[in-house]
Amino acid sequence: MTFRDHVLHSAAFPPSGRGSAVRPDDPAGSGLARRSGTLVDRLIHYGLIVFGSVLAAVGLELFLRPNGVATGGIAGASIIAAHLTEMQLSLVLFLFNLPFLLGRKAANRRQALRMLLPVALIALFTHYLHPVPAVSDDPLAAALGGGTFLGIGIGLILRQGNFDELAASAPLRPAFRRFDAGAAIFAANLAILLLAGFVFGANQAIYSIIAHVLAYFMLEAGYTGMSPVKRLRVRSAVLSRLREASERELRVRWTGADDGVTAIVDVYRRDVKPLRELLAALDPDVEIEGVRYDRARRLRPFV
Incomplete structure (x- = not known):
C-alpha cells in the first residue's frame, strides 16, 4: 500500500482507538483488518x-467570543462565563x-487521559489566539x-474517539429517571442560549441559535467525513441467521451484543437498502435503525 493509499484508507476508516477499523470491503470470512498501530496511523x-x-x-x-455569540453546551457556557468573570476563555x-475528567478518572483512567488531550489542546490554542483580532465584527458572519x-x-x-469514549457508558448509568439524557441536554442547551440572550442581548440570542444549529450539523459532518460506511443497529430474535445470510450476500461487518438479539452492523451506504430488504425478508419483525454520533455522546455535549 502506497503512502497516498494509506492516507485515503485512514481518512475513510480512521484509527479511533476502539478496536478494529471499519472495513466492510474485506473478503468474506477474513473479518476486519485491525488497527495497524504503525507510525503513519498514529x-x-x-x-x-x-x-x-x-x-x-x-x-x-476568533468568531464567537469577540462578538458575544454562544453555542449551547460547554463551549457556550464557557463563553458566557468568560464574559461575566472577565477570565480568559481558555481557562474557563x-x-x-x-x-468530566475527574468523574471518569476513577472508573477508567485511560479514557480520561484520552479526553484530556483534546481538552488541553483546545484550551492551549484558545489561549494563544486570545490576542489575535476577531476575523469579523459582524455577528451573523461570526455565527x-x-x-x-x-x-x-x-x-x-x-x-478519532477522544470525546465520545467518555460518554459511551452514559446509557448504562442514566442521570435522570423520568426522561433520557437527550432531553436533559436539550433543556441545558436551551437554558444556555436563553442566558446568552440575557447577557449579550436579544439580537445576540438569535445569532447564538444560528451558531448552535450550524455547529450541530457541522459536528456531524466532521464526525462522518467522507466515509462510505453507515452503521446500523439491528434487533431480531434470529440474529445469527440474519448475520450468516448478510455476510454471505453482502460485504458487512457485525458486532455482537450480550443479549443475543441486538447487534451493530457496518455496511457500505450503497448496500444499506439491499441489507434492509434482505433482513426484512428473513425476519419481518426485525428492527433496524441508524446509529448517529449523538447516541454515543449523550452526557458529553461540547456543543
Whole structure:
C-alpha cells in the first residue's frame, strides 16, 4: 500500500482507538483488518486531533467570543462565563471540563487521559489566539464562521474517539429517571442560549441559535467525513441467521451484543437498502435503525 493509499484508507476508516477499523470491503470470512498501530496511523490520528482542536479554537476565539455569540453546551457556557468573570476563555473551558475528567478518572483512567488531550489542546490554542483580532465584527458572519469551525473541529476529534469514549457508558448509568439524557441536554442547551440572550442581548440570542444549529450539523459532518460506511443497529430474535445470510450476500461487518438479539452492523451506504430488504425478508419483525454520533455522546455535549 502506497503512502497516498494509506492516507485515503485512514481518512475513510480512521484509527479511533476502539478496536478494529471499519472495513466492510474485506473478503468474506477474513473479518476486519485491525488497527495497524504503525507510525503513519498514529501521526494521522493525532494530527487530526490537533487539527480539530485548532479549528475549534479558531471558531471560539476568533468568531464567537469577540462578538458575544454562544453555542449551547460547554463551549457556550464557557463563553458566557468568560464574559461575566472577565477570565480568559481558555481557562474557563478547561475548568468546565474538569468535572468530566475527574468523574471518569476513577472508573477508567485511560479514557480520561484520552479526553484530556483534546481538552488541553483546545484550551492551549484558545489561549494563544486570545490576542489575535476577531476575523469579523459582524455577528451573523461570526455565527456562521464560528459554528462551522467549532462544529467541524469537535467532529474531527469525535471521529478519532477522544470525546465520545467518555460518554459511551452514559446509557448504562442514566442521570435522570423520568426522561433520557437527550432531553436533559436539550433543556441545558436551551437554558444556555436563553442566558446568552440575557447577557449579550436579544439580537445576540438569535445569532447564538444560528451558531448552535450550524455547529450541530457541522459536528456531524466532521464526525462522518467522507466515509462510505453507515452503521446500523439491528434487533431480531434470529440474529445469527440474519448475520450468516448478510455476510454471505453482502460485504458487512457485525458486532455482537450480550443479549443475543441486538447487534451493530457496518455496511457500505450503497448496500444499506439491499441489507434492509434482505433482513426484512428473513425476519419481518426485525428492527433496524441508524446509529448517529449523538447516541454515543449523550452526557458529553461540547456543543
